[in-house]
Amino acid sequence: MRPLLRGALLVGLLGLGACVQAPLATAPVTSPSGSSNHPRFAPPPGVDSQWNGQLGVYVVGGAPHLYYRERTYYRWNSGWSWASNPQGPWLPTDSSGVPPGLNRRYAQ
Template sequence: MNRLISAAVAATLLSLAGCTLHSPAPGKPDGGPSAPAGSPPASKSHPRFAPPPGVSSHWNGTLGVYQIDSERDTYYRERTFYRWQDGWSWAGTLQGPWEPVDSTGVPPALYRHHAQ
């Protein structure tokens, strides 16, 4: 029984090992960068969604996705890249292959952004 409890405690500690505490960075109280009034919320990352691997990006809170810094109208969320070029397409990597997708395959706020 003691081994079971010890294993449970060890598993809990290991799962919490990835969590860290830090002081907010200068700028806003939450540590995010300061932005001019009226601009969309932007930060380098999101607490739930991981950024795209190996790609420079920033989190756009209004659209609910990462914007790829080096590509126009290209976004990322949950292991999927989205691109707008007179219609939506998606890919598992930035290099493609890109597949067409309809509105049901694009995060809602992102779809509405380009539907205007």
């Protein structure tokens, strides 16, 4: 009886081992030069934009000094403001409320 039990246990363990899948080998996410998207941050919905790696934000097309990252729009107009929609309402903020790349670009 023991050899039968041992055989059943071995078959069960081998069966479980077959269920374990090795992780898929995938290439790292890279964006071709000139790409308009970032691999981690989603672009703003419904507006033209392009990712700017130096600023760390999307630059929204057709609107001067309008930027987007992580569901937030940032606008420079002699000071910073932010909104969840490109039409506002805009709330004032200081440089600590914007991504660091934007803060460096408009440093006073």
